Amino acid sequence: MKFTRGLEWGFLSVCVMGFFFMNPVAPAGAAEMPTAEALKVGSNIPPGVVASMHELLGPYLVLKAAASDNITFGFGNHSICSQIIPPLELAALGPEGYIVRGDVARGLVCANGNPLDDFSQFSIGAAFAAYDVLQRMGFSFLHPLGHTVPQQLDCASLLSANNSTAPHFRFRAFHYHTEHPLEMVDVLQGADAELPEGEGRVPWSAMVPEVQSWFTWLIANRQNRAEWVLLTTPEWSKNGFVDSELRAHRLRSLTDMGRTFGLLVGADVPIIEIQQHGWYMAKGSDKADVQAADIRTRVDWLVQRAGFDYLATESGYTEFEHPKADVMLRLMNDLADYAMKAHRVHVYIKCHCSAGQQCPGYPDPRDPSRAIDFNQLPTLASKNMGVMAHTVQAYALDDPTAGAYGNTNYGDMLDWMLWEAANDTREVVYHPETNYWVNVDIDVPLFLPLYGERRLHDLHLLAERERHLQLPPGRISGVDYFDSGWEWGSWLSDVVAAGAAWDPISKYSDRTAAFRAAMSPLARALGGSVGERVTAAVAGLAMAQGQLLIDGAAGSFLPDADEIKELSGFAYLSGRDAWSDLLHDIGVATTQVQKVNFYDHKNRLYKHVAPLLSSMNASFTPFVNELHEAARLHSPKASTHPLLQDLLDAADMLLLRVRFTATLYEASAPTTTSAERDAALALARQYISIASKTVARRMEASRVQPSSRIYGWRPNPTSYTFGYVWTVKSLYYFWRDYGMVERGSLEARVGPCYLNMQKGTDVVFGGGVYVSEALRKILRDVPFVGKLVGDCIAPPSQEYQFPRDLYK
Structure with a gap:
């Protein structure tokens, strides 16, 4: 019909x-x-x-x-x-x-x-x-x-x-971060998906229904914008696909589809940021007139040929490096003013929370005695450039952040947003995350309903501050959620966050009650007592996560502002890869919170680690058990049962991660005997075995098929050589921690880049020439030091196999 x-x-x-x-x-x-x-x-x-x-x-x-x-x-x-x-x-x-x-x-x-x-x-x-x-x-x-x-x-x-x-915020968007190898990374680039070796390809047209499903979800959850990052690769630059008519036609079909649902569709395209294969605009020259022409050409392509309704962009070369302030301001103004004048298209720039980047000679309007932070430089740009205040990970605007990206908290970001709203005329958008991906959460995996609860808290806080400051309605335009995938129960935080963007004004004085109310779509879907019990258990788990993962409050011990830098629960459940360890060790960047390492017995805080992990186990277990009890009352034939099973599996993996990590600290403790160490390592292997069975079940049940698109080690348009939950399939973070405790190889004992899985130069230098693998091969032929350093450059060309590669 x-x-x-x-x-x-x-x-x-x-x-x-x-x-x-x-x-x-x-x-x-x-x-x-x-x-x-x-x-x-x-x-x-x-x-x-x-x-x-x-x-x-x-x-x-x-x-x-x-x-x-x-x-x-x-x-x-x-x-x-x-x-x-x-x-x-x-x-x-x-x-x-x-x-x-x-x-x-x-x-x-x-x-x-x-x-x-x-x-x-x-x-x-x-x-x-x-x-x-x-x-x-x-x-x-x-x-x-x-x-x-x-x-x-x-x-x-x-x-x-x-x-x-009616909505509180007029700007309600999800930014699907395709610089990460997510479910729809290929289709949103207009490309086919190349599967792992021997599995073939998935045609672009076969994946388009997934985009339609996402658009449906956005409207059903009362959002009005969809946005993703456009990428390039060396191959696309060489063969012309990157700005080809085929790519433009495919992207145009997606933007047209979004408009048939009533959505505005945006493209995130960096100006000069080169990291992670972003398709940056100004290239090949540092001359102002050439850069301006490059920007105009790219904007015309995005709007006229690909059909995007608005543009987002990034500042600096990377999250931690930038050009001179006058150059960046000129580039911002060229982009924002041309897009508005030529196409009546709005542009928004991400203002990151990476700390410590001042601009000498450019006073901060809030306090002219100090130089403005580079991430807040758009304050001085054209009013056509809207700002997106970007925070990372689960932390709310008023939480302690334990040093993530060099911050003790996001108080300055909150103050800057409110100052912009009160003293400027540009658009102001909040840009927090519903998951972070790299090491920290969904790719471990960790089930963290805390993300949704903290986003609800943030928007309630912003609405209250607006009212307290008597700002005109709508001065803070709204929220653009940074989203890194939906596996392992992460979709639940998206549902809660979407609802908060429509109505952030809590009718409840109690955080738990407010969060339970925000999960009413889940309660209604599951129905009756099952829905009520499940949402009560998830809410209780989220509150416990806030106390332990953010505050580090284990028993009567509450870390102070200095101690929390190594004693937040996140430090011990999150994964660690070689580059996060290396960049922290050499003082370049601290992208995630730090921990007391397994053999750091002389650290004055070492004695608090085991009690913190024990408190996590004691606090989380009753809520996970309650989820299972409630699920027994739910019909396995119900259409919502796969979603409930997803939550159960994710919650089980959270507990396994807690118990596994506690066991490794027991194995490496200074008072542990050789026999006790062997027993603890054997128990850790049992936890890995249980986890692998849970992972296999989730892969089979994944809504992305073949699941190797996201769980496989495969080529894709990003700077990573695997799908975003390959680390879950391989249990990479479990095995890497195990190997570092067992110390069964030279690399495990002293290697700075043990089991590296990233191509460092390709991540940093974006769409440039692939050089990581070649450098790795050359360096590994150099005895001892060359082998260790070579591992920092790139992973092996073939997929890691565990436990074999703990020792290879």
Whole structure:
């Protein structure tokens, strides 16, 4: 059945006592049964939403219908709803606001909403209203790569619905960080996916439905923007694909698709930042006129040929290196002013939290006695350049950060954001993370609902500070969530964060209650006592994570501001790779929190590590056990059961990581005997064996198939040679820690880059020539020192195999 905007379309299948989904088979006699409710669709519903509703509702068949069962649904600006949703009442809600209202006497349910602005062809608010109705019927949109369906639709309760709502923030986006080798890294570049050796390729067109699913998820969770990073590779630069007509056409089809859902679609393209294969704009010259021409050419391509609605960009050469302030300001202004003048396109620049980069000769307007921080240099740029205040990892704006990226906390970032909002006219957007990926969380893996809870806290804090400072409504435009994938339960934090962007004002004084309320989409999807128990357990786990992973509060001991730099729980559960260790050791960068190492027995804080790990185990275990108890009451046949199993597996891996790490510290303790050490190492191997079985189950159940796209060691457009959860499949972080405690090889004992998995030069120098593997081969032929240093340059060309490569 095809749809035409503004016309009525009836269903053989909406809202009664039973259903068949996807491949419906009607029971005997069904053909004689009466049809169900009529569905009226107005002309302001985005066509992608209309098609999605058709797909979702179409398979439902009428198995039982009576006069009292029949309900008429009106979506959008259809005339049937003009009386129960008066246009003036709707308009008073403002941009994107919507109303869902039922009328029992008429058997009518209506949903309509306002557009983003006066220039919008369709109404995104009407799209939000439509998905609100679908979720009240029993559909859920929790995982970005697939919805879940109810066993039967709940329509009768909609007749008593009366909900009016509008967003707090007008900018609500997810930045899908394709500099990391994520689920959709290939398709969002317009490229096919090359699988591990011998497995072939996945065509670009076969992956497009995943993007459509993500767009559906964004609208269902009331977001209005989608954004990702565009990359280049040496191969693409050589063969011309990077700016080819084929790539532009494929990207244009994705941006067009986003607009059919009502979304604005943005591209993150660095100006001169060269790291991680970013497709930077100004290249090959340091002359101002040449750089400006390069920028104009790239902007024209992005807007006119690829069809992006807005642009984001990055500052500096890398997160830690930058040109002179006058050069960077000129480049910012060239980009922002040209994009606005030539195309009426807004540009936003990421302002990182990496500390210690001042700009001599450029006073900070907040305090002219000091030089401005380079990351806040856009304060001095053209007003056409919006700013995105970027924080990393789970930490909230008022949390201690234990030294991550050189910060003790993000207080200055919060103050700067509020100062910009109060004293400037440019757009101000908050840009926090819902996971970090590299070493810290999803690729260990760690189940961290703490991320969602801290994002809820952040937006509540920003809304309260806005109100306290009496800022005009909307001076902080909103939030752009930095997202690094959805495996291992990470989708739950995205759901919570999305809801917080719509309504961050907590009605609860208690953090736990507020977070439980924010997880209502999950509770509703699981249903009844199962949903309540699961969300209560997850909320309890998140609170315990805050106390232990951020504050390091084990028992009666609370680390002070100096001690927390080595005693936060994150330090002991997060993974460590060779480059994070090396950069910290040589004092170049500290991207993650530090720890007291296994054999650092003389450290005055060593005695606190075992109690901290013991407290994690004691605190987390009851909540994980409760998740399993609640799951036993949930039907394995329910469409939501795979999501619940995902949470269970992720929670189990969290506990395994805690117990595994505690066992390694026991094995390496100074008082441990040889026999006790051997027993502890054997127990650690048992934990790895249990973890491997859990990982195998999750790989089989992954919504990305073949799962080797994300779990495999494979070529991809990023600067990494593996999918973003290859470290989970291989249990790399478990085995590396084990090898460092066991000390079964020279590299494990003294190597600065033991089991390196990154091509350092390719990560730093972006789309340049691949040199890492060649340098590694040359250096490893040099006796002793050359071998150790060579390992720092690149991993082996072939995938690591454990435990074999602990000793090779």
